[in-house]
Amino acid sequence: MHLISADPCNGPCGKQVSPHDLLPIGPHVRICYDCYAWHLTAMAMLSGKAPPPGCQMCERSLDTLKREQFTDEPKMYLHPLEGLYAVLCFDCSQRYEQLVRERYKNTPYGCQRRLN
Ligand SMILES: [Zn+2]
Numbered sequence: 001m002h003l004i005s006a007d008p009c010n011g012p013c014g015k016q017v018s019p020h021d022l023l024p025i026g027p028h029v030r031i032c033y034d035c036y037a038w039h040l041t042a043m044a045m046l047s048g049k050a051p052p053p054g055c056q057m058c059e060r061s062l063d064t065l066k067r068e069q070f071t072d073e074p075k076m077y078l079h080p081l082e083g084l085y086a087v088l089c090f091d092c093s094q095r096y097e098q099l100v101r102e103r104y105k106n107t108p109y110g111c112q113r114r115l116n
C-alpha cells in the first residue's frame, strides 16, 4: 500500500494537494498552481488589463455575480497573501477573512498580521 502525502494549499481553495504541487511563496505560506494562476489574474485586474473571470473561491462567474448583485460592476476584493493576491467576491471575501484568522491564529504569520 502506498501512502500519498498531501498538504493543504494556504490559498483560498485550501485543498489538499501533493507537496510537489505547492509553491512556497513565503516562510509560512505555500499555494497550489491554481491559486497562483488566480494571482496572475489579480495582477492583470490591478493593472487594468482585464476584468477577473469571476470569484476564485465560489467559482461564480462575473456574469453570475452581475445578475446576483444587480450591477454591471460587481465589487471584487483583492486579498493579499504574502505578496500574492486572491480575487474574491463579497461573500467569499468575508468567508476568507474568517478562514485566515482561524488558520493562522497562534502562528508567527498570524502574529505578523495581527490575527491573534
Ligand atoms: Zn490553492
Ligand SMILES: [Zn+2]
Pocket: 055, 056, 057, 058, 059, 060, 088, 089, 090, 091, 092, 093
Ligand atoms: Zn465568491
